[in-house]
Amino acid sequence: MAWYVPLLIFLARVCDVSLGTFRMILVNQGHKYLAAGLGFCEVMIWVLAVGGAIAHPLKPLAIVAYAGGFSCGVLVGMTIEQRIAMGYRVVRVISIRNNGNLCGALRNREWRVTRVDGSGRDGPVEIAFLVIKRRQVSELMQVLHEIAPDAFVTIERVERPTGANFRESTFSLRPGFRRSQMVK
Numbered sequence: 001m002a003w004y005v006p007l008l009i010f011l012a013r014v015c016d017v018s019l020g021t022f023r024m025i026l027v028n029q030g031h032k033y034l035a036a037g038l039g040f041c042e043v044m045i046w047v048l049a050v051g052g053a054i055a056h057p058l059k060p061l062a063i064v065a066y067a068g069g070f071s072c073g074v075l076v077g078m079t080i081e082q083r084i085a086m087g088y089r090v091v092r093v094i095s096i097r098n099n100g101n102l103c104g105a106l107r108n109r110e111w112r113v114t115r116v117d118g119s120g121r122d123g124p125v126e127i128a129f130l131v132i133k134r135r136q137v138s139e140l141m142q143v144l145h146e147i148a149p150d151a152f153v154t155i156e157r158v159e160r161p162t163g164a165n166f167r168e169s170t171f172s173l174r175p176g177f178r179r180s181q182m183v184k
Helices: 004-028 032-055 060-084 102-108 134-147
Strands: 088-095 114-120 123-133 152-158
Touching: 004 032, 004 060, 032 060, 088 134, 102 114, 102 123, 102 134, 123 134, 134 152
Parallel strands: none
Antiparallel strands: 088 123, 088 152, 114 123
């Protein structure tokens, strides 16, 4: 076996598993044609990787390269997915400050927010709901840390937000939208 065969097996596995990880995210978000195209590429690369490993079944280096490529592919796929940060999140913020106006402060910074008054263990609370692009979560968390550092925050995945002038964008690598980019 040539010295470069395990390297090729490793790199092929990194590529096909990374594509597979990203493809599954696209499937979950409803991007069926893009997911199908990635699936096609993924399987072609996988066949080449398996072929290389099967051609050298008694060579431990080929087996280690195959398994190592899978492990690294998972990490690479997850890193790609985190960087692209596709999808939407609903953020719930519960502020226990009685004199604060959390939603007003968020609106002043051009976040779309819905306010609900509630009562907590220690009295009245302000509950803010926001639906934002996933890549905006860290920015929002920084803002919340400034204006409501004691707030309780939960974040969940959102399937497909629609209505109330909410404009769902198509797959894009550009930063998320704000009020200035919404349909008026």
